[in-house]
Amino acid sequence: MLAIGTLSQRTGVKVPTIRYYEEIGLLAPPGRSAGGQRRYGADDVARLRFIRHARDLGFGLEAIRSLLDLAAHPDRFCAEANALAMAQLRDVQARVARLRRLEGELQRIVAACDGGHPAAECGVLDALADHDGCTGPH
Amino acid sequence: MLAIGTLSQRTGVKVPTIRYYEEIGLLAPPGRSAGGQRRYGADDVARLRFIRHARDLGFGLEAIRSLLDLAAHPDRFCAEANALAMAQLRDVQARVARLRRLEGELQRIVAACDGGHPAAECGVLDALADHDGCTGPH
DNA sequence: CCTTGAACCTCTAGTCCCTAGAGGAATTAG
DNA sequence: CTAATTCCTCTAGGGACTAGAGGTTCAAGG
Numbered sequence: 001m002l003a004i005g006t007l008s009q010r011t012g013v014k015v016p017t018i019r020y021y022e023e024i025g026l027l028a029p030p031g032r033s034a035g036g037q038r039r040y041g042a043d044d045v046a047r048l049r050f051i052r053h054a055r056d057l058g059f060g061l062e063a064i065r066s067l068l069d070l071a072a073h074p075d076r077f078c079a080e081a082n083a084l085a086m087a088q089l090r091d092v093q094a095r096v097a098r099l100r101r102l103e104g105e106l107q108r109i110v111a112a113c114d115g116g117h118p119a120a121e122c123g124v125l126d127a128l129a130d131h132d133g134c135t136g137p138h
Numbered sequence: 139m140l141a142i143g144t145l146s147q148r149t150g151v152k153v154p155t156i157r158y159y160e161e162i163g164l165l166a167p168p169g170r171s172a173g174g175q176r177r178y179g180a181d182d183v184a185r186l187r188f189i190r191h192a193r194d195l196g197f198g199l200e201a202i203r204s205l206l207d208l209a210a211h212p213d214r215f216c217a218e219a220n221a222l223a224m225a226q227l228r229d230v231q232a233r234v235a236r237l238r239r240l241e242g243e244l245q246r247i248v249a250a251c252d253g254g255h256p257a258a259e260c261g262v263l264d265a266l267a268d269h270d271g272c273t274g275p276h
Numbered sequence: 277c278c279t280t281g282a283a284c285c286t287c288t289a290g291t292c293c294c295t296a297g298a299g300g301a302a303t304t305a306g
Numbered sequence: 307c308t309a310a311t312t313c314c315t316c317t318a319g320g321g322a323c324t325a326g327a328g329g330t331t332c333a334a335g336g
Contacts, residue, residue: 003283003284004283004284005282005283005284015283015284019285019286033284035284035285036284036285037283037284037285038284038285
């Protein structure tokens with residue numbers, strides 16, 4: 001049986017975060033030692049690693065809850081898991097597209113000023129004040 | 139003089155958000171009508187547009203506060219504005235890089251399952267449970 | 277067996293940037 | 307003048323944690 005700190009080390013999830021996951025019902029309340037401390041088993045390690053991995057991939061906790069639910073019922077069909085992963089992929093792709101536009105605007109803005117002027121002539125401040133100078137929408 | 143709703147329309151910032159910006163000191167408390175409603179002028183439109191644009195570009199409110207402060211002192215040098223914009227650019231670039239790695243992993247994961255299996259054989263669920271299958275770190 | 281120090285416990289509050297709703301007052305168009 | 311719309315303040319919530327206070331339990335060394 002593992003203490004919470006050991007579970008934390010084995011999964012890379014911080015101790016308060018583990019307790020938070022328990023609080024919101026993502027992790028089942030574990031057994032306790034005689035003195036009342038949490039004790040975890042191998043199942044908890046696997047479950048928490050799953051959560052960690054999905055979080056790293058940008059899934060929200062509600063999506064993760066659905067995925068875990070699905071994984072707990074191996075006889076159900078996994079169309080939902082597929083749909084969740086596809087939604088996540090589309091979300092990531094949309095964010096990349098948006099960030100790349102921002103990157104372009106920021107490069108333009110940074111190039112407008114080398115930092116050596118009085119603020120009155122600063123290209124950065126001008127660019128922020130004037131959206132019309134932007135190449136596209138954001 | 140503009141009512142808060144008109145200011146909202148002209149800047150694209152929602153009414154509660156404008157009040158929130160006032161509360162945190164990003165926008166000066168405006169004058170009031172006889173009945174106590176906020177009345178804004180052209181300066182407020184410009185300032186709020188500046189804020190909106192910087193938010194759209196992903197700047198945090200504290201960075202925006204610094205930028206506005208700088209813009210209010212046209213005699214100061216703008217090295218700080220330049221530094222803030224560069225920091226923001228680097229931040230955006232780092233996020234893009236990370237999201238592109240995620241995109242790759244997600245594509246691999248989505249390809250592992252067409253949604254037509256029982257959950258026990260689902261490639262998506264397997265991939266989430268097993269980080270070692272991933273191409274790179276995330 | 278006892279002591280020490282690390283790790284654990286609960287609880288509250290804070291982060292960021294808003295968003296939503298309740299209950300009521302002011303304004304504006306007809 | 308009335309009715310509809312907008313405005314006011316105040317409180318609470320959300321996502322996903324993070325930080326801190328004040329106190330308890332555990333494991334290892336002597």
